Amino acid sequence: MNTPKLLLLSLAVTAALSACQKPAAPAASADATAAATPTLPPLAGFKTSDLDPSKNVCDNLADYVNAKWLAANPVPSDKTSWGSFEMLDERSQAASRGIAEAAASDKNATGITRLVGDLYASGMDTTKINAAGIAPLQPMLARIDALKTPADIAGYLREEFAAGRGDVFSFGAEADFKNSSQKIGYAFQGGLSLPERAYYLEDGPDGKYKAIREAFVKHVSRQLQNAGVAAADADKQAADVLAFETRLAKASLSPIELRDPNNQYHYVSMAEADKLTPHFSWTEFFKANGVQADGFSLSQPKFFAEFDKMLTDVPAAQWQAYLRIHAIDGMAPYLADTFNDERFDFYARTLRGQKEQKPRWKRVLDTVEGSAGEALGQLYVKQYFPAESKAQMQVLVDNLREALKARIEKLDWMSPETKAKAMEKWSSFTPKIGYPDKWRSWDGLATKRDDYAGNVLAAAKFNHDYEMAKIGKPVDRTEWGMTPQTVNAYYNPLMNEIVFPAAILQPPFFDPKADPALNYGGIGAVIGHEMMHGYDDQGSQFDAQGNFNNWWTKADRDGFDARTGKLVKQFDDYVAIDGLHVKGQLTLGENIADLGGLNVAWDAYQKALKDAGKSGGDKVDGYPEDQRFFFNWATVWRRNFTPDEAKVRLNTDPHAPANFRAIGAPSNMPAFAQAFGCKAGAPMVREGEQQVVIW
Incomplete structure (x- = not known):
């Protein structure tokens, strides 16, 4: 979500099983407004019948x-899978909905209750969101339009990462593979819109990957047109985006190759990193992100060497097309329905076979989870554990x-x-x-009841700064x-x-x-x-x-x-x-x-x-x-x-x-x-x- 997860740390199950001292019971607080207990879906236990x-x-x-x-029990139309995990997730979401709605209705809420309430209330205000259109994204798009040189592009990437977003690669804090008591930075390959490199480089069974690439180009064009780009120009930019990402894919490791820890860790000094990517200064990158460090893991050197070449030999217009669509699609769930619906149509319907979108309240809860999930969790365990x-x-x-x-x-x-x-x-x-x-502190994260995109961007910046502050520090085992x-x-x-x-x-x-x-x-x-x-x-x-x-x-x-x-x-x-x-x-x-x-x-x-x-x-x-x-x-x-x-x-x-x-x-x-x-x-x-x- 806001920070990348190294693949090794995803040994925990995603939608399946990913699984001391007893934690103390959370103390009661003035800001923990109790929600009315909703009716939860039935449990999915074993039955002999x-x-x-x-x-x-x-x-x-x-x-x-x-x-x-x-x-x-076929897959519901708003999902792509249905089973024991999903049934329990329905219960968790119903419980979380009750908490979020109570927080949103509490005009005097403070602390984490206000945070959850602001995120939820602003996300449910579709009238205001639709009226705003593309406006919340205009400052970002204007910066992209102004990019002319490799130095401009490198500077933009630094700014975007510092804001909690970022493109082309992933960057986050994790324990050092060689000294697990300390946190270091990890730069990891990324930047692809399709599931993995094979979708760019192979036709796939029965030409499936080729058809997905063609659908992706059409999606990019439509989304750019939604943002005001003329149709002919949008088509050209869409083709440029596919070509750009195909080049990244060629330099990327496959999911199987990434399972090898040796391909997830490559520690370099700052000077060594700057030498590997002479057109992208990691010294300046760390400075922009408020981090002081002697070195970090530049985890896939081949990928980053190619990224550096692309800074100089890919035209600025092609970089702009790539950064533009990533900005739009990345923010689409928080913008007007036009953008969100187009994103759903490709990534969920075309790619994964989902027939219809989840109800609005579930999508907004996903945002609360991604932006302030532990705050919601602090309220959840008071009622449900x-x-x-x-x-x-x-x-x-x-x-x-x-x-x-x-x-x-x-x-x-x-x-x-x-x-x-x-x-x-x-x-x-x-x-x-x-x-x-x-529980982590959320002090300093300012949110509003009427600015969904603004809240998401503020949370992204807040959570990014939270992660960056860990680099160079001892691991917090709690x-x-x-x-x-x-x-x-x-x-x-x-x-x-x-x-x-x-x-x-x-x-x-x-x-x-x-x-x-x-x-x-x-x-x-x-x-x-x-x-x-x-x-x-x-x-x-x-x-x-x-x-x-x-x-x-x-x-x-x-x-x-x-x-x-x-x-x-x-x-x-x-x-x-x-x-x-x-x-x-x-x-x-x-x-x-x-x-x-x-x-x-x-x-x-x-x-x-x-x-x-x-x-x-x-x-x-x-x-x-x-x-x-x-x-x-x-x-x-x-x-x-x-x-x-x-x-x-x-x-x-x-x-x-x-x-x-x-x-x-x-x-x-x-x-x-x-x-x-x-x-x-x-x-x-x-x-x-x-x-x-x-x-």
């Missing part, structure tokens, strides 16, 4: 558990930690030397549950990378922490009243998944302190790579849609985490049963608890996609399609075959060389 006995569970667990539900959920989650986390420890200790393929390092990393895991220990109202979880390898926002702690993931099988098959597997990210193909390259540092013997790493290679092949063999296969290398980290996490959750669940003097054969609602464990795992992964969304994700999403996640890990577990009496040779029973065993 969803099972389809006409299917064979040993053929496909996902079909047996989810086929009926998926057939009865019961203390007992945190207490039970802590027990589950502790149980999963012990199960993981036992699995590491029993590994027969890892040497004692490497195993000792793995245990050192295990001992330093930090779990975070519900919401942050301390910070969170997600808001409490986010239905997700994540692992951060640079802090060796696992994080579970409040909003995910509901069915089907977690239910304080549910039997252990459902909770261990749901949130237990999520906890295990996030822990296992510390030992996936990326996370395993970071040590107990969060530093990018090899702690493996060569023989152990070779053995690990051989095992994970089998998992790559397993997912490569899955055919997702229209003959297109899953990319096993792109999704490897998540698949390792699923496999290890579900095994760890199963171990913890078995111990919980033993401690309670129970057997996994005990029935609840007519089914043995051992089976209910796997039923809920599959329930978590029930999800429909529009065909276009599914195809975009195959190229860009480090998570495999949900139906394959539901079957991928269980098919490698003898416990699954035993729970359902599956015979050798069944599709859900992988044996011998086909079976993948890692952690």
Whole structure:
């Protein structure tokens, strides 16, 4: 949103699973106006009535558990996917809407309540927004019109980044890969409008990418015309924009290449950086952004070398066309309907198959989330996160930690030397549950009830300055990378922490009243998944302190790579849609985490049963608890996609399609075959060389 996320730190699940001291309860404050509790959509927990006995569970667990539900629950017209995550997100948004509307109606609100209220009220004032037209963007467009020389363009880029926007590349603050206790700056490749480089450089299956490029050029032309550019000139500028971005794409790494931490970190001194890009001074860039630093990560040197060449050999008019459309499309959601509708028509309808826009209130809530999400979250947890959920989650986390420890200790393929390092990393895991220990301050962010675009721009600048102030400072380990109202979880390898926002702690993931099988098959597997990210193909390259540092013997790493290679092949063999296969290398980290996490959750669940003097054969609602464990795992992964969304994700999403996640890990577990009496040779029973065993 306002600051870039390094890809490594997106090991946490985006729309799927990305997942100590107990945080103190937030203190009551005078500005925390209570909202009237709205009626929330129903919870999406597992129900035995969803099972389809006409299917064979040993053929496909996902079909047996989810086929009926998926057939009865197509993707809503205002979405591109629909499943367990989206249903919980509907509840989170309904709750947040009640909070935002109450804040907007409180004329005497102060502090974070006023902030949330101003953002929401200004975004809902469509009459004023439409009347303003392009006016909020005119100062930016005027600056672009005045650009003549490479120095002008470099100066404009510096100004835009300092304002919290920025084009061509991304820049943000993150822990130093080599010294994770300190924050440094990271410059990262970017600047593309289409999902990834292949959309510019290949025709794609059935010419799909070529058709998308053609639609993109038409979109750019229409959007420029909306801003007052004459049709013929808009067409020429649109062609220039595609050519400009194609050149950036040629210098960009692919999503699979970007998964390698070596391609995410390239530390240089300021002098070295200035030498690499002689026409773009990083010394001046840092100065413009109010940052003093000796060096930073210029993460993809090839990309930035090409960017520097483009400053001198791309005509100013072509630069202007590129910067102009990025300014317009970047602000389109906050401008008149003409701009927003055109942006939706290409990026959502054409690219991803979304039939209609979300209701206005949801779009405005997205803005509140992007601009001041933690402020909204501070109000959210006061109403929607019961203390007992945190207490039970802590027990589950502790149980999963012990199960993981036992699995590491029993590994027969890892040497004692490497195993000792793995245990050192295990001992330093930090779990975070519900919401942050301390809330960030929003003092100094001035907003109004009647200036939506102005509020968004002010928040972008405020949040950018907040991020820049971290560079050169010690890492604040109390910070969170997600808001409490986010239905997700994540692992951060640079802090060796696992994080579970409040909003995910509901069915089907977690239910304080549910039997252990459902909770261990749901949130237990999520906890295990996030822990296992510390030992996936990326996370395993970071040590107990969060530093990018090899702690493996060569023989152990070779053995690990051989095992994970089998998992790559397993997912490569899955055919997702229209003959297109899953990319096993792109999704490897998540698949390792699923496999290890579900095994760890199963171990913890078995111990919980033993401690309670129970057997996994005990029935609840007519089914043995051992089976209910796997039923809920599959329930978590029930999800429909529009065909276009599914195809975009195959190229860009480090998570495999949900139906394959539901079957991928269980098919490698003898416990699954035993729970359902599956015979050798069944599709859900992988044996011998086909079976993948890692952690």
